[in-house]
Amino acid sequence: MTLATREARWGAAGRMIVDGVTLQAAPGRVLGLIGPNGSGKSSLLRLLCRLRNVASGVVTLDERDIAAVPRRELARRLAFVEQQATTEIQLSVCDVVRLGRTPHRAALASWNDADEAAVNEALARVGLTERHDQFWHTLSGGERQRVHIARALAQEPSELILDEPTNHLDIQHQLSILSLVRRLGITCIMALHDLNLAAMFCDEIALLHEGRLQAAGAPDKVLTAEAIQRIFGVAVSIREGASGRRHIEYLIEPERRQS
Numbered sequence: 001m002t003l004a005t006r007e008a009r010w011g012a013a014g015r016m017i018v019d020g021v022t023l024q025a026a027p028g029r030v031l032g033l034i035g036p037n038g039s040g041k042s043s044l045l046r047l048l049c050r051l052r053n054v055a056s057g058v059v060t061l062d063e064r065d066i067a068a069v070p071r072r073e074l075a076r077r078l079a080f081v082e083q084q085a086t087t088e089i090q091l092s093v094c095d096v097v098r099l100g101r102t103p104h105r106a107a108l109a110s111w112n113d114a115d116e117a118a119v120n121e122a123l124a125r126v127g128l129t130e131r132h133d134q135f136w137h138t139l140s141g142g143e144r145q146r147v148h149i150a151r152a153l154a155q156e157p158s159e160l161i162l163d164e165p166t167n168h169l170d171i172q173h174q175l176s177i178l179s180l181v182r183r184l185g186i187t188c189i190m191a192l193h194d195l196n197l198a199a200m201f202c203d204e205i206a207l208l209h210e211g212r213l214q215a216a217g218a219p220d221k222v223l224t225a226e227a228i229q230r231i232f233g234v235a236v237s238i239r240e241g242a243s244g245r246r247h248i249e250y251l252i253e254p255e256r257r258q259s
């Protein structure tokens with residue numbers, strides 16, 4: 001078992017934002033969270049890593065109420081890469097990635113070879129070894145995103161939660177980061193906007209709309225033309241792509257000729 005929610009509810013400003021979601025991440029698999037803007041994806045991810053507490057229902061980690069898991073244990077287990085993570089200026093790239101080691105180190109313990117190896121390995125995996133000493137605030141948006149993913153990898157989590165990890169990334173880096181996430185073999189839950197990337201890289205997909213879970217399961221069960229039309233209001237044609245996964249083509253009305 002790993003992360004799960006049961007009838008999880010959370011609201012703000014008098015509105016229900018996560019509304020009775022029951023969901024389970026399969027150990028070692030990649031669960032994609034999709035849904036229109038404002039459907040509650042980020043809010044649900046924040047409940048899953050206890051950055052927020054449910055108003056009712058429960059979030060569990062290994063079938064234990066996450067609210068009862070000691071903070072240090074949670075920090076070792078779960079890594080969260082936020083959508084617009086910011087980091088204090090004047091930190092170098094390796095300083096940011098080193099933050100990922102904090103939960104593994106005893107108070108006042110000195111930095112050791114295993115810590116250094118984890119940082120270097122994480123930077124190599126996101127292709128930023130050369131940027132080791134560059135100031136974080138001088139990086140491009142995509143490089144910053146990759147550094148934050150490296151920080152999460154250096155943490156060596158057993159559950160990785162990512163909010164739009166492909167934000168700011170060019171297509172090559174989108175594909176390489178998502179391939180890397182798949183290869184990690186750890187439980188991963190990530191919010192994605194690109195439905196084709198979700199189909200390519202997720203073992204399971206959960207579709208959210210207005211805070212409620214609409215469907216969950218294998219990509220070909222969830223990503224149907226009917227569901228995409230109903231939830232996103234977009235007509236699509238779906239066929240099997242070269243990779244054997246489904247490929248979604250968006251159909252737009254031909255522009256009217258100006259008379």
Ligand SMILES: Nc1ncnc2c1ncn2[C@@H]1O[C@H](COP(=O)(O)OP(=O)(O)OP(=O)(O)O)[C@@H](O)[C@H]1O
Pocket residue numbers: 012013017035036037038039040041042043044
């Ligand atoms: N603290 C808050 N106070 C008031 N409203 C909030 C709060 N947090 C989230 N919301 C609202 O809840 C809804 C869901 O937000 P959330 O960020 O979870 O959506 P999302 O599916 O991740 O959206 P996007 O795809 O645009 O990133 C939005 O309408 C948002 O404005």
